[in-house]
Amino acid sequence: GNSVTQMEGPVTLSEEAFLTINCTYTATGYPSLFWYVQYPGEGLQLLLKATKADDKGSNKGFEATYRKETTSFHLEKGSVQVSDSAVYFCALTTGGATNKLIFGTGTLLAVQP
C-alpha cells in the first residue's frame, strides 16, 4: 500500500542551525508529495509541494526535492528560527477516485534561541 515514513522527533536545534527532516515514501504510480506544518494549537497548513520527479518545492526558506530514484522528499532549511518550532508532516497523494492525503507520523522541531 501507500505509506510515508519520516524521521522521529523531537529534533532540537539552536537558532541558525541547518535543518534536515528525512522523508521516504512507498506508493503505486506517481504520487504528489507535500510538507505540511502544524504550529502549536493550530491546524495544518501547506508548506511546500512537488508533483513530479526532480521538482523542488520551496517556501519560507524551506525546500525539498522529489527524488524518485530514492523515493525521498527530505525537508531542508539552511538557518532555522525560533518561529519555525512546529510539527512537520510529510505526505503524499496518488490520485484516482479515492484520492486522499496520507501522512507520515510527524516530526516535532524545537528551535532554541
Add this chain to the structure above:
Amino acid sequence: DTAVSQTPKYLVTQMGNDKSIKCEQNLGHDTMYWYKQDSKKFLKIMFSYNNKELIINETVPNRFSPKSPDKAHLNLHINSLELGDSAVYFCASSQSGQKGEKLFFGSGTQLSVL
C-alpha cells in the same frame, strides 16, 4: 474570514454521550474531509465527501456518521462516545479532491471523553 471553520474548538463529554462537530468552508471547494489526530500527532483520514457524496470511508466505526447538507458543510456526529475517541478532529477541504491539490485545514476540535 476564516477559510475552514469548525466548532466547537474544545469538547469535553462523558462516555456514552452523543456529540456533533460542525465544519464549514467558504472557499467554494467541492471536496471536504475529516481527519483524526491521536495523542502521538498521527493523522489519519476518516471520511471525504465530494459534492455531498461520500467518497472515502476509512473503516471508521459506524458510531461516526458524517453528514454533508451542502458542498460548504460537513458535520460529524458521534454516537455512544468511548474513551478511545479522545483526539483532535480536523476538517479540511480542497478544490476537487485531485492529486497534487492543497488541502486547507480547520484549526481542530479537541475531543476529550471522560
